[in-house]
Amino acid sequence: MIGRIDGHCHYWALKRGDYGWLTPDAAHLKPIYRDFGTADMRPLAEAAGIERRILVQAAPTEAETQFLLDQGREDRAVSGVVGWVDLASPDSVASLERFAGNPLFKGVRPMLQDLPDPDWIVTHSHPDAIAAVKRLGLRFDALVMPQHLAALLRFVDANPELPVIVDHAAKPALAAPADDPRHAMWNAGMAALSAHEDVCCKLSGLLTELPAERRTTPEAAAAALRPTVEKLLGWFGPKRLAWGSDWPVLTLAAPFAFWDEVTDRLLDGLGGPERGRILGGTAATFYGIGGGAA
Template sequence: MIQRIDSHQHFWRPARGDYQWLRADEPAVAPLLRDFMPEDMAPLLSAHGVSQTVLVQAAESKAETEFMLDLASAHGFIGGVVGWVELSRPGAGAVLERMAGHPKFKGVRPMLQDQPDDAWIACRPRPDAIRTLQRLGLRFDALVKPRHLPPLLRFLRHWPELPVVIDHAAKPPVGANDGEAFAQWRADIAAVAAMPQVCCKFSGLWGEAPAAMHGDVEAALRAVRPVWEHLLDVFGPSRLMWGSDWPVLTLAGDYAGWIAISEACIGGLAQSEQDDVWAGTARRFYGLASE
């Protein structure tokens, strides 16, 4: 069986109180308003040969990062944690120093897609905080939508030595590959990919497809394949990493379905290239322990 690393998944316990986006009165996310914990995911990982995961923040709070680090200490399959630090505030560097004391703390993710200013990333993070990220060998997950790619590119050009990964391929308009918006995404993600410090996650794309494709593996594959082909062209397999975005994935399909869609795309590569996308890129980027 192919060895896999899931480079993007979440756990949460809504009763903790800091998941502001998880609301019962929002039909699109209401099914997610329950506990999703390691015991829920472990059978999926075992069934599909996933040896490690990267646990990614879902709340803008230090408390949630500490919650995730506690889970990582208790569960060996969690290979790394991407947490949250307010990079625009004084003292961010000191917070990063404390969190980096945990061996599984691998980086940070500002929730850029939720910032009121689309250009936040280009102007608000404190330079001393970014320098601390670099000094500590930490990584930066960019949770962006297509409109954020131009300001992100300005940030990348200013900090060319900071390792950055684009979450969910910047959430392109999956299934609309003949449209103007898709063409613009293609151009902007290619410009970002030209920066050698940037990787990209092949994740979260089923959820970006039209609702009519949710639950339909074949339809989702037809919609996702043009995205995959462009990502492969501009990043190459050594800078692409597979992830599930579980449990957000469950809004569109299931773990087995996303594995099937991904296998149909990744399986066309040479074996060494498949190994990169399924595991090698994530292991190198996040500095995960070898199995």
């Protein structure tokens, strides 16, 4: 039986020096400007009954990919690593082949949300690199926002055999006014992506998109997120939704246990098998962990 899996969390060590987005000058990031690793995560996961986790890259370097794989060797709860290679370069094929020799290496994630061209994945990715991702049986994590969804859809259309999962539900603009064009982009883009049966979505990263006044309590946060989650359930269903903590970025909005309680409230209308898929089965199937579907 597949137990709970955290489908999206991060470890980092500041002394490595390649986290360009995480700087001491960014006041809003000060709470997470420190090292995070197994010793911090283990008690949080155990309290929530989470048995395994997927580590996801937070720096656009191959050195960090190796760092995460090394962490997985030391932390037995790590069941997979989503790393980074330069998908714009044909030279990355050798890197992909090398990393794929480690069974913990499950996939790649370009940091699309941080790139200046919203169409980067279709205009800059190299065919040889994408072909190698597919040939090696790897997965693609899409770190995108609503403005990237049209390009991501073209990429998915062009690569139907590549397993894709949308990180953080493409970060819907939950703090924006009702007439913000990102709402229409998100609704149209996510609906279109969900029509591809091999595309999955992570139920993660949503608390940090909510304004502070809408996440004062787990009840308030669940009420604010429920319309979004109901749309995701309608589009993807439990078989293609995978829960993740997005820890420690999560802690900019709320503690780990807070998100866990919000999750319980958001999924309270589902039966046991459906909850099991979202809380572990989908991640196990998507990343090829422990035998697949729950």
